[in-house]
Amino acid sequence: MRKPGFSTMTVAGKAMQSETPPPPIPDDDQDGRDVAAYVAALIASERLGHLVVHHRVLPARPAVFAEPTRPFSRAVAGLLTAKGIPALYSHQAKATDLARAGRHVAVATPTASGKTMTYLLPVLEEVIRNPDSRAIFLYPLKALAQDQQKAIRELAASLPESARPTTAIYDGDTSPHFRRKIRDNPPHILITNPEMLHLSLLPNHENWSTLFAGLSHVVVDEMHTYRGVMGSHMAHVFRRLTRVCRRFGTDPAYVFSSATIGNPGQLAEDLTGLPVATVTESGAPTAARHFLFLNPEQSAATTAVMLLAAALKRGLRTIVYTQSRKMTELISLWIKEKAGPYASRVSAYRSGFLPEERRDIEAAMASGRLLGVVSTSALELGIDIGGLDLCILCGYPGSVMSAWQRGGRVGRAGRESAVVLIAGEDALDQYFMRHPAEFFDRPPESAVINPANPAIAAKHLECAAAELPIELTDPLLAEAGIRAEAERLEDKGLLLRDREGTRYFAARKRPHRDVNLRGSGGQFTIEAGGAVIGQIDEMRAYRETHPGAVYIHRGVSYLVESLDIPERRVVVAQGTVDYYTRARGQKTTEILDVLGEKTVNGVPVFLGRLKVTETVTGYERRRARGGQLLSIVPLDLPPMVFETEGFWWVIPQDVQAELDKRLFHFMGAIHAMEHAMIGILPLLVLTDRNDLGGISTPLHPQVGRACVFVYDGAPGGVGLTRLAFAKADEALSRTLAAVAGCPCETGCPSCVHSPKCGSGNRPIDKVAARYLLELLMSGKLPETDPCRPEGLISNEPPQPGDPQASPNPKAAVTKKSPGRYGVLDVETRRAAADVGGWGNAHKMGVSVAVLYDSGLDDCITYAQEELPALYEALARLDLIVGFNILRFDYKVLAGASPLDHRKLPTLDILERVHARLGYRLSLDGLAKATLGTQKSASGLEALAWWKEGRIDEIAAYCKKDVLVTRDLYTFGRDNGYLLFSNKAGKIVRLPVEWA
Template sequence: MAPLLGAGDPQDELPSGSVDEYVDALKSSPRLGSQVVYHRILSGREPEFAQPVRPWPRAVENLLAARSIPALYAHQVHATDLIRAGRHVVVATPTASGKTLVYNLPVLERFLHDPDARALYMFPLKALAQDQLKAFNELTSSWPESARPRAAIYDGDVSDYARRKIRENPPHALLTNPEMLHLALLPYHEKWSTFLAGLSFVVVDEVHTYRGVMGSHMAQVFRRLNRVAARFGASPTFIFCSATVANPGELAQSLTGHDVATITESGAPQGKRHFVFLDPLEGAAHAAIMLLKSALARNLRTIVYCQSRKLTELVSLWAQDKAGPYKDRISAYRAGFLPEERREIEARMTSGELLAVISTSALELGIDIGALDLCILVGYPGTIMSTLQRGGRVGRSLKESAVVLVAQEDALDQYFMRHPEDFFERPPESAVLNPYNEVLLARHLDCAAAELPLTEGEPWLQVPEVRQVAAAMEAEGRLLRSKEGDRILSRRKQPHREVDLRGAGASYRIEALPDGKSVGLVDEHRAFRETHKGAVYLHRGKTYLVKELDLGARTVTVTPARVDYYTRVRGSKNTEILEVYDYGKVWGTRIFRGKLRVTEFVTGYEKRKVKGGTLMTIVPLDLPPMVFETEGVWIEIPTSVQRLAEDQFYHFMGGIHALEHAMIGILPLIVMTDRNDLGGISTPMHPQVGLPAVFVYDAAPGGVGLTRLAFAKAEELMERTLDVVASCPCDLGCPSCVHSPKCGSGNRPIDKAAALFLLGALQDAPPPEIGPQYLPQLPDQKEETSIDGVAVTADIPKAQLRYAVLDVETQLSAQEVGGWHKAKDMRVSCCVVYYSDTDEYVAYREDELPAMFDRLQELDLIIGFNILRFDYAVLGPYAGGLDLHSLPTLDMLQEVRRRLGYRLSLDALGAATLDAQKTADGLQALAWWKEGRLDEIIEYCTKDVELTRDLYLHGREHGYLLFTNKAKQTVRLPVEW
């Protein structure tokens, strides 16, 4: 058997061969054979067919006959029977099991019965929509053109003209993506009335991708879709298609709130497949290049999956450099490429022009790139589901295929290298999301209220978590109640563009100098870590240096560069426990689940040599902290265990730090995620816990449900963590057990032996006492009452509150003094104050102001409209040593602006709330001053004070004021004073 090619051995090129021969050559290779730790052959499977309960219409049977399909697989029949009966269904079967027919056949049948029926097809990637449009048109190509249902893609690549035509005459099947549903259909539902009134099916392909942050967003998008569809009398059937996950029904139900029938047994055939686990000595990327080169020499069509954009680009560069005559038949592929770049690569792969593609997870989904023979995984993808999904890209034509998992130093990679049988024996992970993530839910409630006013009786608002968030938003002024109080509206016309469905923050555009050409996008959280000033950024084999990260403009400026180093951020973080949701015991300690506030600081970045990873230097950075609230779990380290470790001279901080890393590294065995979706903090003394503690949390604002499952499976988490640390052959700790690639402190201090000791001690410790008395010290939940940052005495009854309402008129205009910022030079013509304790209005001329200042200092509250920025600025020169801003003050204008995000005039509030308006304006008062008509100024000023007082009293009594928004609706503005 010919040996496998080694890098740099072009003279040893092998002739073309089969997959079986390739695997034999790998196992017998002098260079890599000894590094193969496991080989399993998954035997093929014969198809299982079935017949539907109700026969298909003749036209549908003819479609199947035209495609030489005599019968459907059993799972296809089961699913279509349910769909035809109006049931929501999720089909979670392996790649290439015929899921496309599961949704296309019922959709086509409905069109035959009802020409007005419509279907919405949802795909997470534009390329998937292109594939499915082709499949839909091919399926119906034999029907007469006059009877053929129309299908069209509606995404960001469609021209404005074409989009308008689609809206005006919507197709029977509209193929789109989450962003277009969120941004283009739901906000403009009136323009889609024909389509939405006939909406019969919603097809959601690759639904397993809707987990974590994306899933939490989509749970709200689908609920918004149901609201809008109901507005037009439609109640569509949902059809979900998924890769193999542990909880497809639960996932689909969380996304929609519907009961969903689940189908997981596949009747599709499958070819023979090799699984090879390789633990390389010289690094995963180096081994992958050797494997790829040998596959190319055998003419095996290959896909190589890498774990990051950076590694994808590096492997592509190295592979092309060593591929000889195959150099032009290899390409990188990843998210962040421009649409035209991706489609060119897909077309070249489908046509066979490319023999190999090196990709991130962007090609994990069912994009058709032709029949493939070999899948090389550079690192464990993080989940069994993803591994099977990526491996399912090969051998689709029932040919023999192979999947080679090349281990990196990551904890999960090494876990499966030491326990390969566990990969095949354990079930797939659960896909988790949090449909009631408070941060994301608030954004979608805002969007929903802008689409259609929310009403008290609608089902969505009956959910306690939704009601709670909606009430908080109303109190903050983010949602506004109608004058009658029966409808809730958004304060903005279209808040949709501020919601990024694929992240918790906004996207940053990456622009390359000198011409400003776009070279990709990066989300806000990754922008701080990957595109800070000085970072090395890779795109399509080209290296760039980041020149500027503009947080305000959300842009990253890069310039081409050739460097021999890469960058990695450093930082620190702390956490505060805000609420405890649940608690229990695991081994000999207590475990908690709750709400946390995490503050992360990016303090600098490392420059490390590409070869060997040697640290060159550390460069400081000055970036604002990232503060967010999330969900997490934490375990205490009992004092007795800490003393045992310290008595044995273990490095205690290094031990709990290593324990934190090991827990995060192994958690993806339990929940479908990767360590980048998680964060952790270990502290030798947490002030709220009163003990050392190790925290693991969801690394997304609001939390996405990852650590909920960790709490439920705490025993398994601890056992797996102990196994990972104990079975790793290293002496001092490594990336396979206790090192983290994203540790902000550079994995210092880390003590593997201490972590192992602590785990053993926790396992042997006596069961702890549990109960409410052991809860951590939570922050005082009593809200401090403050107005514009000035503390106000909160326990004074309203009836006893001594307040004043103040307004100032001036002698000079802003124009005369050089602008509003020079208000201190405008001089006072008069000041009128209403005193609640005497129920009187007092007018003060310029020379009488000292007496006014003396009295103001005796009161509990000073009220005005723009008082902080204007009235106090004008009065400042007269106040002597008194700092007016130290007085307890309510500025009603600033309170309105804080809640609404924009200003309203006193006149507008008075007209809507009290049907009262100002009697004059500031310009008229200035004219009166020049004419010496001070009495008229005082009368006008008194009326303004009266109007301000009455608005204050109305808000105090009713909890809201009224105003007319841009849509000419009179709505309530909630106030708290």
């Protein structure tokens, strides 16, 4: 039953309620920040109390102290005494022991457990002992760096000024002047972020020699954020860092700090490729914390507004976490309507805000000017925003790890605190409302990365080669898949081998700026009135900022006027509308390769590489209040095509026949199965359903069966579906439990509806889906016929000796040479300047043309009046080779005597070189590097000889060019490469294939 006075409103596909301001929870708290009184009032509330399905008090826990195995130096012990720290917590002592011994260590303990000391003490001790030592502190957010510098300076304040370690923040806000000063005289502790390490330190390592030559420690804070796409990028950044350190003779100890996750050591080892010890048992004390699960009759967002308004009235410092940027903005907007005098003391906070906006909000929260903040996951990390009392989770965050991390932001000063999880309509939210004990009993999920992602690995191979040449024996190339990517880059001309073929060089000096560490695609800027107001990644830009979309930024509504895809630019204009928009689209998938296969209860399940094509075909306009569909507006946007990894279920033929026999809607059944499985997978994998995509099809052309696909939403894949495939049996059983356990009749967002379905959740048949899943789980109708997909790019990995697996370009040269070929060069009577430019080559006239004929193994010289004989000779050849022959020689010939060269089988070496490198090389430069010879003269000399009648000398010069071109052709044909001197003066290979 709905309470009187509510009217329905739907935003972004979720049911909302608009209401008059609710009566506040009775305020009997005289202190103003009594969390227990707030919780008691909530439970006793007539309106909300009966919606609290679970209340658990996590008791306070005393501290557990320990002494380090080896006492700290007198200076460090003095720092602790000056700070009033009599002893270390047990996890601090254990972690500092490992870091001081030069071991790599990952510390994964709850929020506010004092992890900072686990790396700060070893680093300070090393710096005091050896002033030449240096450390890099990496933080994923700039605000964390500001907090850390403050903490370092406070801890070291008791040292004599001459002995205090120097610190500096080096990030995008550092001015060029200070960047130069920091680079020339690096501080003892350089505080930076992943982007600056990638974009500035590593590519300019020679200018940072003091830093890298003294590097003793690398601190990586908030390690759990380095998962998925960003973690896959960072795995390569850390490997590149290791290479640069070895170049300077250092081997720094890594210290990782992380929220509690299921696999901290494994993640750290995957990130670095190094052995890492782990510390996971916290000795820090904790205050009592209330944890409440609330299943609202209204929407989670409306209930969050009610709880926040009551908290503000009591003076409780509160953070509200939402699941989307749009919901962050909406709750911030609504609370300002209902908070009365407290409206100015609440702010939204999310990624997409400009840096200066985020800094202002952080400072206002830390100072107490703000009482409440509504945030996406952007404030999940340990930014110091002061002591918080209450955390409101507006929807389950998608993982147990994230829920504990967000909840750990409150009660940091030893004060009693509370966390309220307000369930949304999502499958996991409702799962935990029905099974709250499982939330507390479940171990935190494991983080997953995929360094082998080809789209990511290729970018970092190019960066690594630009920093230092990559030996073929380099550990970077140890995996077959990465070696294959290096060969593909070589084939594209982006990696170049040296003359001996043992090292790779980068063709470009600075490929780093083309790499976005936080995404596999690019970023779009959002502009309003000529000013940049935010950013959005490429994959979301198509769906959320298409023309006509409603975009909300800091509580202000904008209409998207244009989406400029080539310029990566979105233009919006402020506007007030009474509707919201939701994209519609369609998807197809092609199976490229099979990486794994098995059966679950007789149902075939495959893991493989997929090519996904997504097309946004239009968008819905729905009334803000009530969600009524107003119109569907068509769009004409180019498709998004990307390769990724995924797994798919092949629905047995007999199962489909059984559903058809019972007159179930089969497409509705498999569509519902797809949605339900994606919704439940975050129970098994540390991810959000938005990181996954799905396609269900009643007949996949490569399989010949109905299939349900689930794939990684990031191009290249990040390992999510690999882990899900390994748990396929559990995924199927939990999907059935989610569908069967939901009390709805025809399907809802708690079981089989998806908030991002491109077809508006049509068709969906929950009853048919339940019957389908029960059949699949029963194993009564197994698939008996082969259903391995057809038309794959490759089914097996390259084997030793296979050209695909070989690092030797010679092994890849398998094309058959032409039977009879010729090499042609033409000298002219007039220069380009004489005829009005190179575009008038047909007016230059022919002084001499020389053709080498492999059938005769001789060169024949032709004057202009003998061109018909030359054309007859060309017609007898299987291939005609030249250097700039298409743009020059053929045009000169056609101007002197009619020639239609379009049907002649021609190989233009210069054109092939340009296509491979992106710039042109001279014949003389290629000849010197490849053949050890050079041209005998120049074109200008040949023109002067023509005026002087020295035809024989022109012919000799032209013949020399022909023979040089012939030898370049045969060298490339036989070896698969040419040699040239790159911009750094190194002789490198240019892969060629003359087919």
